[in-house]
Amino acid sequence: MAFEENYVLSVVVPVGQLNGQISALQSWISIVNNVQVIMVLDHIDDKTREAINLAFAITNHPGIQIFEVDFRNPGDSRNFGLSKATGSWILFADADDVPQISSIEEAIHSTKDTADIIVGNFETLAVKTGKKTKHEAENLQDLIKRLPKNLGLWRFVFRNQYLRESGVQFPPLCMAEDQVFYLELNPRETQFEFANLVFYSYHVGNYYQLTNDPEKIQDLRIAINLSLHKISQRQTFRNLDFLAAQIFALLGNSSQRHLIGNLLFLLGISPKIISLFGLGKLILISTYPVRRLR
Known part of the structure; x- marks a missing residue:
């Protein structure tokens, strides 16, 4: 089905019960310009809803769009966000992490027209200690060796048209939904590009992460x-x-x-x-x- 591409990049962010802790979201959304940010508030708690509304609801940024749903799982929330995305490229981010938008935009502008997916590097941030660890592949061969350790779908940027034509959806799960999504893609039939840039800062140690539930x-x-x-x-x-x-x-x-x-x-x-x-x-x-x- 045809759709109008109004942005270069759309970022889909499911937001759950964060107890009002939205500093990670604020740190990058406040500085983006021509990017569509789709926040899907899923079964959200009152403190987080209040914080989101205070921080973003009165913004003049037309690309920030906020929806409230009751799926109670990030899989369906991502599918909902995908249905609203009008960017040429799509990133699926988590609410407690920080995507590196400038690096992603740089990779998009230099990519080939034939690419369906761009894969970048990432870093981890230990929330309690502030320690950063970079996970950087130097080249294609190095990336192939590193991928088995951490697939990290949040460092994959997908061409919107490719996802729409494939019809792939996330399963309605709270954990491992991204791995199932990856299997659905049938990577053998997909054109990838590797960008030697840090696309994503993955935060570890947050008590409200689903992986700790x-x-x-x-x-x-x-x-x-x-x-x-x-x-x-x-x-x-x-x-x-x-x-x-x-x-x-x-x-x-x-x-x-x-x-x-x-x-x-x-x-x-x-x-x-x-x-x-x-x-x-x-x-x-x-x-x-x-x-x-x-």
Whole structure:
């Protein structure tokens, strides 16, 4: 379906219960200009709603758009934001992190017309200590080695037309919805570009992060089942890279690692066999889809 592109970049940001802590949002939204920022307030608490309204509702920036919904999961919130996006390119950000908009815009302006996705580098910020750690690939080969450690969909910038034509949607989950989304994209058929720029500052240690909510852990099991279903729909043994992609995605934090054994068991693969041949080699297979990065 045709749509009018009014911005170069749209940033979709689901906002949940932050207890009024919106300093990360303010730090970058207050300095952007020709960028569409779509804040999707999902089952938000009163303190956060008040803080958002005070900070942004009376702004003269036409690109800042605020919607309130009650999905209670970032997957549906991102889908909603995507439906409102009119930028040529789309970034999916989290409300407690800081995207580096100037670097992303620089990459967009220098990208090829054939690119569907631009992938950049990122840094982590320990909120409690203020320590920054850069995760920078130097070149394409280095990026391929690093991707298995942290997929980080928030450092992927998607061409809007590509997403609309693919029809890919996030599942209605609170955790691992981005990994399932990645599998839906079928990276083998996608044109990537790598930008040696820091696209994103990922903040760790916030007590209100969904990854710290034990009640949301069950969504990981649902994500695995969805991934297995998608894998089963593909031709056999071309699937190994998608299996490995899901494995390395689930390696994201310690609360997820125990699910890997269940995933391998369900696929009839012995963890002992995997370790015998080297899990590292299996994980590297998962980078095959991005070997087409330009």
